Amino acid sequence: MSRPDIGTLRGAATLDDESYLDFVEGLRGFNLGTMVPKLVQSGNAIGAAMGKAEPPPSVHALFHRLGDVPVAQMTRRMMRSTQLMMWSGSFRSYGRFGDELAGWLDEAEQATPGLLTIDPDFAYPDYARQQDIHLMPGSYQDDALAGFVYHYGSKIFFTGANDDDHIHRVMADWCPVDGKPGRVLDIGCGIGQSTTALKQRFPDAEVYGIDIAAPMLRYAHARAHHMGLAVHFAQASAAHTDFADNSIDAILSMILFHELPRETAEGVIREAARILRPGGTITIVDFPHIPQDELSGRHCMRLFDSWYNGEPFAPGFVYSDFTALLREHFDDVDDDYRPAATSTGALQIRVCRKSA
Ligand SMILES: C[S@@+](CC[C@H](N)C(=O)[O-])C[C@H]1O[C@@H](n2cnc3c(N)ncnc32)[C@H](O)[C@@H]1O
Secondary structure, three states: OOOOEEOEEEOOOOHHHHHHHHHHHHHHHHHHHHHHHHHHHHHHHHHHOOOOOOOOOOOHHHHHHHOOOHHHHHHHHHHHHHHHHHHHHHHHHHOOOHHHHHHHHHHOOOHOOHHHOOOOOOOOOHHHOOOOOHHHHOOOOOOOOHHHHHHHHHHHOOOOOOOOOOHHHHHHHHHOOOOOEEEEEOOOOOHHHHHHHHHOOOOOEEEEEOOOOOOHHHHOOOOOOHHOOOEEEEEOEEEEOOOOOEEEEEEEOOHHHHOHHHHHHHHHHHHHHHHEEEEEEEEEEEEEOOOOOOOOOOHHHHHHHHHHOOOOOHHHHHHOOOOHHHHHHOOOEEEOOEEOOOOOOEEEEEEEEEEO
């Protein structure tokens, strides 16, 4: 009954649903391509003028001042509305054939049960339930169809640029790994787009994806199964895994850390340093650092995202000296700024190597 698939993404239920979601994607593209640059320009100009005051005001003053600028008002309205529309549109559409989709997940689990471990006693950390992360109803864990919905939502979020997992494949192909790894791990793997890309790069390795959210993992597993890839998915916090000391050759983390409270982020780095083998690497792709006193448009965008788009931990992450945290656990840290091209702006890539 559904529309054609888009790569590995399950098609929407009806033409009307697909056309609505396509419209939302176009609107988001317009906002990112036309409105956001204007907001950033205004923020830079007003910030430069405000920065001349003694003492200079905080970025929050700039953030509130931008609230009076029509282009900023429009941009933030569109940012929030398109985000809400993409979630509600995909939930509505997949909900129309939810039983069939649930059956698709069950079939994959019956076919390759050994590749998926869901912990029936898993206790979600409090931060995961603090609010709906980036406005997704029920966050990653509370709806059985969350994996499908996240996949369609992130298609719209990346305005079509990741329809074939392009961004995840680029990162999985890029992350530095010596020789032929035996065991590779994707932390905060979500629906497993970088996990399957890692398996495609290292077909002989054991590839693992871990995440706290069961519906995301169930979808990741079914998706990998249908791609013909034997990837292990397990429910666990990246801060507390079952992996033995020195047992992993390489770890990849795609856009996980900005969603973690500081103490969890510290736990994840400590755990990575424990389970990596000497010489092993962790590659972290996430938002770049922003100095807390920077009066700029990009800083306001980060605050807009946090305030209007349900990203409670992102400001703390971009303000923190994350590189210093990495240096507490790894002697060899490369935090060269390498912009990863996405429709939502540049991400930063950091690579740490455990001392041999
Ligand atoms: C923004 S999503 C990124 C998913 C995927 N890496 C991607 O690139 O699409 C963040 C993911 O981190 C997961 N997560 C949050 N806290 C975690 C933790 N402590 N350990 C493992 N995964 C976690 C969430 O459930 C979610 O699937």
